[in-house]
Amino acid sequence: MIKITLPDGNALEFDAPVTGRQVAEKISPRLAKAALAATKNGKAFDLDRPIEEDSEIKILTFDDPEGKEVYWHTTSHIMASAVVRLFPGTQVTIGPAISKGFYYDFDRDKPFTPDDLEEIEKEMARIIQEDYSFHRTELDMDNAKKQFSEMGEDYKLELLDEFEDEIVSTYTHDDFTDLCRGPHLPSTGYVKAFKLLSTAGAYWRGDERNKMLQRIYGISFPKQKMLDEHLRLVEEAKKRDHRVLGTQLQLFTITDEIGAGLVLWFPKGAFIRHQIEKFWYEEHFKNGYKLVNTPHIASIDLWKTSGHLDFYSENMYPSLELDNTTYQLKPMNCPFHIMIYKSDIRSYRDLPIRWAELGTVYRHERSGTLHGLLRVRGLTMDDAHIFCSADQMPQETRRVIEFSLHMLRSFGFDKFNIYLSTRPPKSVGSEEQWEAATESLRNTLEEMGIDYEVDKGGGAFYGPKIDVTLEDNLGREWQCSTIQFDFNLPERFNLSYIGSDGKQHTPYMVHRALYGSMERFFGTLIEFYGGYFPLWLAPEQARVLPISEKHNDYARSVADQLHKAGIRCEVDDRSEKIGYRIREAENQKIPYMLILGDKEKESGVISVREHKVGDHGQSNIDDFVRMVQEKVRNKEIFESTTQTEEKS
RNA sequence: GCCCAUGUAGCUCAGUCGGUAGAGCACAUCCUUGGUAAGGAUGAGGUCACCGGUUCAAUCCCGGUCGUGGGCUCCA
Numbered sequence: 001m002i003k004i005t006l007p008d009g010n011a012l013e014f015d016a017p018v019t020g021r022q023v024a025e026k027i028s029p030r031l032a033k034a035a036l037a038a039t040k041n042g043k044a045f046d047l048d049r050p051i052e053e054d055s056e057i058k059i060l061t062f063d064d065p066e067g068k069e070v071y072w073h074t075t076s077h078i079m080a081s082a083v084v085r086l087f088p089g090t091q092v093t094i095g096p097a098i099s100k101g102f103y104y105d106f107d108r109d110k111p112f113t114p115d116d117l118e119e120i121e122k123e124m125a126r127i128i129q130e131d132y133s134f135h136r137t138e139l140d141m142d143n144a145k146k147q148f149s150e151m152g153e154d155y156k157l158e159l160l161d162e163f164e165d166e167i168v169s170t171y172t173h174d175d176f177t178d179l180c181r182g183p184h185l186p187s188t189g190y191v192k193a194f195k196l197l198s199t200a201g202a203y204w205r206g207d208e209r210n211k212m213l214q215r216i217y218g219i220s221f222p223k224q225k226m227l228d229e230h231l232r233l234v235e236e237a238k239k240r241d242h243r244v245l246g247t248q249l250q251l252f253t254i255t256d257e258i259g260a261g262l263v264l265w266f267p268k269g270a271f272i273r274h275q276i277e278k279f280w281y282e283e284h285f286k287n288g289y290k291l292v293n294t295p296h297i298a299s300i301d302l303w304k305t306s307g308h309l310d311f312y313s314e315n316m317y318p319s320l321e322l323d324n325t326t327y328q329l330k331p332m333n334c335p336f337h338i339m340i341y342k343s344d345i346r347s348y349r350d351l352p353i354r355w356a357e358l359g360t361v362y363r364h365e366r367s368g369t370l371h372g373l374l375r376v377r378g379l380t381m382d383d384a385h386i387f388c389s390a391d392q393m394p395q396e397t398r399r400v401i402e403f404s405l406h407m408l409r410s411f412g413f414d415k416f417n418i419y420l421s422t423r424p425p426k427s428v429g430s431e432e433q434w435e436a437a438t439e440s441l442r443n444t445l446e447e448m449g450i451d452y453e454v455d456k457g458g459g460a461f462y463g464p465k466i467d468v469t470l471e472d473n474l475g476r477e478w479q480c481s482t483i484q485f486d487f488n489l490p491e492r493f494n495l496s497y498i499g500s501d502g503k504q505h506t507p508y509m510v511h512r513a514l515y516g517s518m519e520r521f522f523g524t525l526i527e528f529y530g531g532y533f534p535l536w537l538a539p540e541q542a543r544v545l546p547i548s549e550k551h552n553d554y555a556r557s558v559a560d561q562l563h564k565a566g567i568r569c570e571v572d573d574r575s576e577k578i579g580y581r582i583r584e585a586e587n588q589k590i591p592y593m594l595i596l597g598d599k600e601k602e603s604g605v606i607s608v609r610e611h612k613v614g615d616h617g618q619s620n621i622d623d624f625v626r627m628v629q630e631k632v633r634n635k636e637i638f639e640s641t642t643q644t645e646e647k648s
Numbered sequence: 649g650c651c652c653a654u655g656u657a658g659c660u661c662a663g664u665c666g667g668u669a670g671a672g673c674a675c676a677u678c679c680u681u682g683g684u685a686a687g688g689a690u691g692a693g694g695u696c697a698c699c700g701g702u703u704c705a706a707u708c709c710c711g712g713u714c715g716u717g718g719g720c721u722c723c724a
Contacts, residue, residue, distance in 0.1 A: 098722050105721095111652055159724055168724080179724050200719030201651025208720075212651055215719070243717095247659070256697080256715040366649055368720080548681040575681070583685035597683055607684080615684055 003054040017050035021186075024059045034061040034222075036190065037070040037183045044070065046136060046183040062222050072097035074134070074185040075124075075194055075220040076104045081176035082123035083216075086116075092178060093155040093204065093213055099475065100230075101219030105202055107155065111214050117196045120216070124194065131189030132173040136182055144168045148179065155204070193227040194220035240473045242526035243372040249531055249589060252373065252522075261370045261377030263519055271539040272525075273518055277358060279410070280382055280515070287403055289356040289384055294336035296360065300326040305492055306335040307428060311461040315363045333359035334486075334511055337385040338493050341507075346497040351507065352392050356384035358518070373523030374478050380518040386510040387495070393508045397444045397466075397483060400512050404468060404481040407514045411525060412534070412637040417477065418450055419467045421458030428462060428488045437485040438464040460511075462488035473527040478520055484511040531589045532611065534637040535628060542569040542628070543585045547578055547597035554601040558594065558621060565625040569594075586611055591638070592628070612638070 002016045004023055012026060020038030024031045024047075038045045039058045044066055051057065060067035076095035083090055083106055095104030106112075112120070139147070141160065147170070148156040156179045160168065171180045173188055185191070196218040204210035221227045238244065246252045251269035258264060265273060281291075300319055303309045308316065312331060320327045330336070337355050346353070360380045369375050388396050408416060420441055423434045441464055445452050452466070459465055468481035486509040489495075496504040515521035525533075535541050542562060546555035552573045562569045572581050578595065585593045593609040600606055600618065608616040608624060619627075630636075 094721080094724060096721085096723065103719095114653085156724075163724080170724095181724055198718060199652060202720045203650075204721090205723075206721040208650065212720080214651080217719080254716095260715065367715090368649065368651095370716090545684090547683055550681080575679095577680090577682045577687060578684065579682085580686055581684095586685055593684080595684060599683085609684060 002051070004051070005056045007058045017052050019050055020045060020047040020057060020059060023057050027059070031059055031061070035059045036061055036067045036185055039066060044183045046134070047186050049136065049183070069097040070183055070185060071191070071222070072102040072220060075191050075218065076102035077171065077173065077176070077178055077180070077184065078124050078127050078188050078191060079120065079196070079216060079218060080104050080178065081174060082120050082127055084176060086119055086123055091153055091155060101197065101217060103215050103217045105204070105213040105215045107211065107213050111201070112199045112216060117199065117216065121196055127174065128188045128191050130174070131187050133187045134184040135172045137170045137172065138167050139170065140167055144170070144179070191220050192222050193224040194218060195227060195231070237473050240527050240530045242523040245526050245531040246373070248587070251526065254372070259377070260367065261365060261375070263373060263376055263378065268539040269522065272533060272537050273522060275537050276515070276518070276521070280358070283407060284356050284384070287399070289354040292337060292340055292355045292357050294333060294357060294359060297327040297329050298335065300328045302335050302339070303328045306489060307462070307492060308332065311426060311428070315365065317362055317364055329362050331361050331363045333357055333361065333381065333383045334385060334489060338489055338495065341387055341495055342493060346507070348389060348497055348499045351497060352386055352388035352396055354384060354386045359383045373519045374472065376519050379520070381513045382515045382518065383511070383513050386512070387507045388510070389497070389505065390508055393440060394444055396510060397441060398448060400483050400510065401444065401448060401450070401466065404483070404514045408468070408480065410635055413470060413528065415471070416480065417469045418445070418452040419455040419458065419469065420445060420452050421455040421465045421467060423464065424457045424459050424461060426461055427459065433487045434464065437487060441466055441485060460484050462486045470524045472524060478524060480516045480521065480524065481514045482512065482516065486511055529637065532638050533589070534631070534635060535591055536632045536635050538591050539568065540570055540590050541567050542592040542594055543590045544569055544571045544594045544596065545578060545581050545585070546571070546573050547595065549573070549575070551596050551601055555596050558596060558606060561621055562625065565629070567625060567628055582609065
């Protein structure tokens, strides 16, 4: 007899060996039916693999993240076997489950076409129909290498070379065998609904020096309805894409007549940006920052001294020759702030110095990485540099982290990821400097009790950093705030301050941006709000809609009163029906529509309609003004805005 | 940068198996003055991204350039 302990603490006794499936059957027929795999002592385990000794067992269904992983990973094996059936000679490489689905990378001369995908789907359907069981085989390294060498699977051999385990496992269904840790679904028939979504080129191991493989992405579910729902949600998400909303709401455009990655801010977008910047200035003054302003180009010598020419040149635009001087368009603001520091003798009494600038920089990002507002070539950083003494450093980093979180929360963000980025391969400074600086940042994070992940090798060339990322609407992560330690520039520029001991010391330096850049922050805001900007940001807070021509005068007098109260509103008195004009205001995502007809005119009130919600009924003007002012003051966000749009 | 896809009116998209293009919305004018998401009529609007090639003829086929989209380790 062996003892099987369940997640709820209850224990069941079985004759050994027992399988996860038998355990599930004992618990309930429903669980047995939904069971996909198990975990044994916390590690994923095939449902039909014998358990010989006392264990903690959890049965995995599609509701468990690990269950989904098994489901998707198995589907990727099914896809691989279909591809090998249809296109003999294709080498398989790796095919993991990812957060939403799976992919598999193949080495094949010809990329897959959409027609190929259809064929592959049909073949997968056959393989699922034929319901092959998955068999796990364990073998030692020599045999594994022999087997995959005979199969001609070079990539698997490369993987095997890196494994440290003595025993590896393979999974076989039908006549397809793949090197795989597992576990898998019991059989191919477990996959009920799937779809291949896209193809892409992907470098072997993500390294562009390696061969480009052909990747196929897909997803699967235990029910067709779940697949349909998933596809619907993806479609809905596309409507919140900042590029789509940017056009629809006339916020910005990027056109090749200007250049890739260069943004034209339309009046409405520029207004929102202005509000964001105004808030930024106010908060920076409150937090002890002073403003500076600096030019867009500078003598190339500055960039030689700073090290940018050596370490950042691939992202820099070519230099300009003029009057026997070579100028360089700036990719960063830091050297300028440093020169301001150097313009005077600094005392320890002056520190910390905090200088901020909305500084526009140009970076030649690789063409394939450009993406709407989220990765551009001309951008305005909400930059600042802090110069301080060594012992002020922990305090200053802490202040910046708190400041950053305060700023982001003011916009309603409450979900972000925080990373500690360590030394990259191409970088300056000694090992000791990196070690000390990284530890300092780590300590600050830990003292503040902040959860973070380590991004190994993700630091700037001049020092380690803390990054805050926000996710876009399709789950892609983008860097927002960044707080970077720099022990390079103060040395290169020979910065100093006079300490209380009367001697010269080198200051520490922090680079930081809280929004990251105005462009990217705006892009994430558009998606976060789904275009429904909160009142304090909305370019037009209310639209006044007279029912017919005879109410135009009243409409104008209402608009006047609102203007005087500081509310941004327009009158739409075009000779269109009220329904039409409401529809237009809704499409433009204008927060309030004020409908004015005979009833309102007579009693001197307004009828208030809120976007996405509908008619709120009548209100007097003062009450409405107070309500709007209150929401503006609180930076209140519309509840409906952060939810997925219903289908319209 | 690399792989694949793609570029037609302001926007969203049809279309031409090679004979210089079409819809809806938006826009303009007129009619309509209408109570909470599309009233009607008429009209204007395109070097079919750009450069080159094949052809009697190219928006369509071919090559190149530029742009855009998806992707380029969430490791067996």
